[in-house]
Amino acid sequence: TMTERKESKRRKESSAHTPAERRTLRVKMVLLGSSGVGKSSLAFRFSKEEFSSTVPTVGCAYMTHLVCLHDATLRFEIWDTAGQEKYHSVTPLYYRGAQAALVVYDITKRESFMRAQLWLRELERQYVPGETVVALVGNKGDLSDLRQVMLQEGQTLAENKGLLFTETSAKSGSKVSELLMTIAHRIRQSTTPESTLEEWKDSCVDLHSPETQRKQGTCCMAELH
Amino acid sequence: MAADVHNKKVAWETQNGSLAPVGKLRAERSDSPTPGLVEGTEPGAGQDDAMFVHTRSFEDLTADGEEGEDTDPSGPASGLGTPLGDREQPEAEPVGPEEEQAPEAPAGGRAEEEDVTSEAWRGRRKHVFVLSEAGKPIYSRYGTEEALSSTMGVMMALVSFVEAGKNVIRSIHADGYKVVFLRKSPLVLVGVAHTRQSERELTRELLYIYYQIVSLLTLTQLNHIFQRKQNYDLRRLLAGSEHLTDNLLKLLDRDPGLLLCAVSCLPLPSSTRDVISSSLQAAKSKSLVFSILLAGNQLVTLVRKKDQYLHHMDLHLLFNLVGSSSSFREGEGWTPICLPKFNTAGFFHAHISYLEPASDLCLILVSTDREDFFNLSDCKQRFLERLRRRSAYPALQEATRSPSYPVSQVGIPELRHFVYKSKSSGLYTSPELPAPYQTEEEQERLMGLYQYLHSRVHHTTRPLRSIYHCGERENLLAWVTSGFELYLCFSPLGTKAQAVMAINKLLKWIRKEEDRLFILSPQTY
Ligand SMILES: Nc1nc2c(ncn2[C@@H]2O[C@H](COP(=O)(O)OP(=O)(O)OP(=O)(O)O)[C@@H](O)[C@H]2O)c(=O)[nH]1
Numbered sequence: 041t042m043t044e045r046k047e048s049k050r051r052k053e054s055s056a057h058t059p060a061e062r063r064t065l066r067v068k069m070v071l072l073g074s075s076g077v078g079k080s081s082l083a084f085r086f087s088k089e090e091f092s093s094t095v096p097t098v099g100c101a102y103m104t105h106l107v108c109l110h111d112a113t114l115r116f117e118i119w120d121t122a123g124q125e126k127y128h129s130v131t132p133l134y135y136r137g138a139q140a141a142l143v144v145y146d147i148t149k150r151e152s153f154m155r156a157q158l159w160l161r162e163l164e165r166q167y168v169p170g171e172t173v174v175a176l177v178g179n180k181g182d183l184s185d186l187r188q189v190m191l192q193e194g195q196t197l198a199e200n201k202g203l204l205f206t207e208t209s210a211k212s213g214s215k216v217s218e219l220l221m222t223i224a225h226r227i228r229q230s231t232t233p234e235s236t237l238e239e240w241k242d243s244c245v246d247l248h249s250p251e252t253q254r255k256q257g258t259c260c261m262a263e264l265h
Numbered sequence: 266m267a268a269d270v271h272n273k274k275v276a277w278e279t280q281n282g283s284l285a286p287v288g289k290l291r292a293e294r295s296d297s298p299t300p301g302l303v304e305g306t307e308p309g310a311g312q313d314d315a316m317f318v319h320t321r322s323f324e325d326l327t328a329d330g331e332e333g334e335d336t337d338p339s340g341p342a343s344g345l346g347t348p349l350g351d352r353e354q355p356e357a358e359p360v361g362p363e364e365e366q367a368p369e370a371p372a373g374g375r376a377e378e379e380d381v382t383s384e385a386w387r388g389r390r391k392h393v394f395v396l397s398e399a400g401k402p403i404y405s406r407y408g409t410e411e412a413l414s415s416t417m418g419v420m421m422a423l424v425s426f427v428e429a430g431k432n433v434i435r436s437i438h439a440d441g442y443k444v445v446f447l448r449k450s451p452l453v454l455v456g457v458a459h460t461r462q463s464e465r466e467l468t469r470e471l472l473y474i475y476y477q478i479v480s481l482l483t484l485t486q487l488n489h490i491f492q493r494k495q496n497y498d499l500r501r502l503l504a505g506s507e508h509l510t511d512n513l514l515k516l517l518d519r520d521p522g523l524l525l526c527a528v529s530c531l532p533l534p535s536s537t538r539d540v541i542s543s544s545l546q547a548a549k550s551k552s553l554v555f556s557i558l559l560a561g562n563q564l565v566t567l568v569r570k571k572d573q574y575l576h577h578m579d580l581h582l583l584f585n586l587v588g589s590s591s592s593f594r595e596g597e598g599w600t601p602i603c604l605p606k607f608n609t610a611g612f613f614h615a616h617i618s619y620l621e622p623a624s625d626l627c628l629i630l631v632s633t634d635r636e637d638f639f640n641l642s643d644c645k646q647r648f649l650e651r652l653r654r655r656s657a658y659p660a661l662q663e664a665t666r667s668p669s670y671p672v673s674q675v676g677i678p679e680l681r682h683f684v685y686k687s688k689s690s691g692l693y694t695s696p697e698l699p700a701p702y703q704t705e706e707e708q709e710r711l712m713g714l715y716q717y718l719h720s721r722v723h724h725t726t727r728p729l730r731s732i733y734h735c736g737e738r739e740n741l742l743a744w745v746t747s748g749f750e751l752y753l754c755f756s757p758l759g760t761k762a763q764a765v766m767a768i769n770k771l772l773k774w775i776r777k778e779e780d781r782l783f784i785l786s787p788q789t790y
């Protein structure tokens with residue numbers, strides 16, 4: 041079942057009965073793709089299980105999200121970049137050193153698919169293959185009437201390059217949490233966390249007393265689906 | 266992207282003259298009406314250093330848009346304007362309080378009536394166009410740039426035609442419209458308005474739009490782009506930011522701060538503000554230049570690096586960026602931004618985040634280092650930690666629930682609204698808009714009246730110390746001294762004598778409340 045927890049509660053728990061059982065590992069994940077393909081909407085889905093209207097991202101938005109696996113908690117540090125061309129030159133800042141990269145396109149816009157291929161090429165230049173988990177994501181799956189990019193095209197491209205692939209809909213939520221879980225597992229498998237993933241120490245501050253009103257996204261998505 | 270600010274050593278020295286020429290006091294234009302009330306001692310004046318670049322006056326600010334040329338409307342431009350029907354009448358005006366009767370309605374009124382029959386597009390109060398020097402459309406306030414590209418072409422042809430004759434078009438006055446040109450290479454900005462604003466004020470608004478564009482790209486990058494490719498389509502780079510310009514134009518029509526080159530503060534007990542300021546001051550980092558806490562469009566506090574001053578215009582651009590982009594509500598924003606009055610050549614990097622998801626309180630940490638995200642994120646945490654330890658947060662939250670005050674607190678029955686600016690601090694205060702001015706149209710109408718008075722008291726050749734304006738729906742009084750600027754709006758039943766008397770009473774009230782309404786002790790790291 042979905043457990044919605046308050047952030048402070050989560051923190052208290054983690055400090056109360058952690059140290060031995062559970063480690064929290066940092067995972068840097070970046071979202072790349074043209075403006076308007078739905079990167080922010082996906083990021084919002086990851087953490088809030090909601091779809092709400094968005095505006096173009098300015099620069100970059102940073103947020104964190106916890107995913108609990110059976111043997112560890114992954115703390116996704118998500119860099120939701122702006123697709124607007126004027127911000128391209130700062131984007132390397134965000135994908136440098138990332139353990140996961142989502143290259144997103146909009147299935148109703150062929151141009152965004154072309155752009156996704158450019159992002160993939162740029163990533164390839166930066167990375168030794170296998171070090172970063174890269175997923176190609178065709179978003180807006182709910183708009184299949186307007187589809188300009190066939191499912192097959194995305195699949196083939198991903199296969200050729202050895203990437204994860206899925207079509208999602210940030211609007212309906214379809215395949216979004218599955219995507220995140222797949223990435224989480226892949227990161228756990230393909231890396232030796234001890235060497236590549238840093239451990240994360242909680243040092244956040246709450247504005248109010250410990251019984252904060254703030255809600256955080258859901259933890260333990262593994263149990264969700 | 267162009268170089269970051271910290272790569273350009275020059276930036277810190279004298280770029281743009283934006284590193285406060287602090288000591289330079291403006292030559293006083295007139296005596297203060299209240300004896301002993303000179304600049305620096307008026308209500309709202311800061312105790313120590315000012316927070317902002319010392320804008321000596323509105324005149325200084327606009328000089329920028331005028332490139333140091335004379336602003337006489339009978340210059341080269343009116344040669345073009347006259348045949349089209351120049352309606353600006355030179356008026357001889359006495360210096361000192363002056364009366365005006367209501368249906369004087371210069372320019373605007375007639376045009377408005379005529380426009381009822383014309384298309385909605387033409388009827389808009391103010392159009393703004395931005396084009397490249399090659400005549401390519403870049404921005405249009407209404408309608409798509411494509412649809413207007415021929416109009417823009419004509420404008421550009423006009424500009425180059427006149428320039429070929431070694432003249433510069435500044436403005437055309439025709440049929441109740443003012444067409445104002447601002448050439449800031451590599452861009453050309455055109456405003457078409459039938460408002461009561463002076464050509465100079467319209468130019469200043471265009472200048473804001475220009476800086477808005479520069480803040481996204483830097484001037485260095487703009488120049489570079491157009492040097493490489495003269496007919497580059499800049500809309501590619503500005504795509505997704507049009508709403509910033511739209512919103513800025515709205516602010517220019519509604520926010521007295523942009524008119525007065527001043528910023529308003531969230532009313533807050535000074536003890537609370539001091540705790541917030543010192544908490545913010547303590548949460549410093551090497552690369553930090555400005556830490557700014559906003560509540561909506563009001564300033565809570567601003568801490569700056571020693572010897573670095575922020576310009577109002579840059580702060581207004583930051584307000585505009587935050588106010589028109591809800592994207593900062595999700596997580597923490599990290600974006601390159603150029604503060605053009607500080608340095609047009611490079612980017613700062615701003616960490617922008619709300620203190621809580623649903624709160625109006627937004628923290629902007631401006632840094633020189635684009636790699637410094639986590640340090641700044643940590644600064645924010647430390648700031649919050651301190652706020653919490655010193656229990657200032659509940660008081661701050663309480664204050665954001667009543668971000669303004671009713672004018673009735675002043676205790677002057679005929680007074681409906683006012684705007685008071687302390688010149689030395691660059692801060693202003695204004696009560697909430699009362700009932701008759703709460704719709705958008707009425708708010709803009711009132712602002713239009715203030716703008717009109719403002720342009721009269723700041724007239725290039727015949728500045729006034731004060732002006733009394735009698736209207737059908739309200740009476741207004743503007744009063745300017747070396748220390749402050751005051752604009753008051755009264756019910757139409759009040760008399761001029763009452764209005765003049767109200768000034769002293771209001772000044773006394775502001776003095777009494779200044780601790781709460783202004784930031785009297787600005788902080789540096
Ligand atoms: N129908 C549909 N609309 C979507 C979906 N995902 C996003 N959108 C809409 O697409 C628009 C753009 O979404 P964003 O998430 O802001 O796009 P972005 O990729 O973050 O854009 P930038 O921040 O400019 O790079 C918004 O209007 C969303 O509501 C989806 O799965 N289906």
Ligand SMILES: [Mg+2]
Pocket residue numbers: 079080081095096097120121122123
């Ligand atoms: Mg986005």
